[in-house]
Amino acid sequence: MVEQAGQAVGQAVDDIGGYIRSQRESAQVSVRQLARIAGVSNPYLSQIERGLRKPSAEILQQIAKGLRISAEALYVKAGILDEKPASAVTDAVRADPGLTERQKQVLLDIYQSFRRENDYDVVPASDVSSSSSEEHHHGR
The missing domain is CATH 1.10.260.40 (lambda repressor-like DNA-binding domains)
Incomplete structure (x- = not known):
């Protein structure tokens, strides 16, 4: 080990x-x-x-x-x-040569805060069908 x-x-x-x-x-x-x-x-x-x-x-x-x-x-x-899992937005911000490292970090912090905020309210489309059928199944 x-x-x-x-x-x-x-x-x-x-x-x-x-x-x-x-x-x-x-x-x-x-x-x-x-x-x-x-x-x-x-x-x-x-x-x-x-x-x-x-x-x-x-x-x-x-x-x-x-x-x-x-x-x-x-x-x-x-x-x-x-x-961390990469996203197209994160990659694009990090790759932008027109932004300083500080500006990139601020943009990414704001982006991540919006994502966290929305995670509580929005179920990703890929999860909708499986969670609906699970709820229906558990409801019986």
């Missing part, structure tokens, strides 16, 4: 490093540029990308800022946060 947990942590570190590297390459940012933005040394960032070091949440946030991606996405990859 302990070995498996250690392997899972190691896997998360490998995943985050590879993810950061692929995001950096697709953004056409050099290791040197990203290291400067994130406030870390080139060798340290290189070790993160190769899965030899596990970055702190603060370093991940700076890396995310340098790559112009969501810090939450990096936290999920690093195993710091659990992944």
